[in-house]
Amino acid sequence: MPPLDLHVAVFGASGAGKTVLLAAFYRAQTQPSFQQEYAYKIQAVNKAQGNRLLGRFYRLEEGKFPDGSTRFDEIEFDFFPRDLPDPAVRIHWYDYPGRWWEEEPVDADEREAMREGLLRLGMSQVGILLADGAKYRSEGTAYIRWLFEHFADECDRLRRTSAAAGEEVSFPREWILALSKADLFPAEYSARDFEREVCRDADDQLAKLCAVLRAEHAFGHRFMLLSSVAAPPDAQVDPRTSLGVRTLAPAVLVSTVEGAVREAQASRKEKSAKETFFQGLRDLMQFVDSVDDFLPKRYQIVSKILRFVSIKDFASTRVDRLKRAREDAIRKGDTFKAVLTGMVAALRDDEGLRAYHQNQ
Known part of the structure; x- marks a missing residue:
């Protein structure tokens, strides 16, 4: 079975840290220590x-920060489980300069x-x-x-x-607002504080x-803290100081599922106004064999x-239960x-709880 394809579009003004983030994202998740702790690793296709x-990352360790990207890049990453040969997930990362x-x-x-990238x-x-x-x-907030x-x-x-x-442009309906360079904030500062x-x-x-994106729940729902590296003056970059980088792909995965639930709920006229996400997910599970008939292609x-x-895996807050299921x-x-x-x-461990927050 081919890997599942997740597509994520990344935006940020010049200097926001997208280029450094991408290098740190890749480097962190190719290491044996990451594979041992999280039970999967990534490879660039x-x-x-x-x-x-x-x-780029090794130059970062020498204190040489790369110039920001001036062109659109599409980079594909495959996610492999520990000790198994085939990839399970492929993330297509669209980096917009x-x-x-x-x-x-x-x-x-x-x-x-620009035209081709925006399509x-x-x-x-x-x-x-x-x-x-x-x-x-x-x-402050003025920014x-x-x-x-x-x-x-x-x-x-x-x-x-x-x-x-x-050429009508179609924007993503699910969004994450991420704060880069989070190492500049106090250690106790969390994504919930940012929200x-x-x-x-x-x-x-x-x-x-x-309103512009024509998506009522697009923003104000998911927040992240991201620190690709900590870079104190006159000190080498320590790759162990990143925050949220390991949580990024899991947040994209869960956001994709949540988006599908919202689409499914919107298609059902008899939906209760008080229906929760997990009730919607349970209904979606009941129609999983025919779900492709009413979901947009991207979902x-x-x-x-x-x-x-x-559904228990998505709803559970117990990391130990999820890890047992993973190892099994x-x-x-x-x-x-x-x-x-x-x-x-990964969303439920200590780093995930600090770096990622959704308020609905």
């Missing part, structure tokens, strides 16, 4: 891309690259908007308000210009952004996910259950 990411949201294309080639939005189950932690720390206003205006502009050219501040002080801007992989991960799957050679259950468990 394209070896040359993997080598470039490792090269910050300058696309700040400047006009410099020539016809970049305009065409990938329609394939993405989840979008990640990366807020610059350094700017947020120095400028977050600006970020939401700016991103909403550019998305609106993109939708209008694309429609005029006969409280944003929802309290930028609610109008959140509402505007959701059709959920029918496969729910064949390997039970590895012993049985169940590639998909091993990786998917391991990802859900």
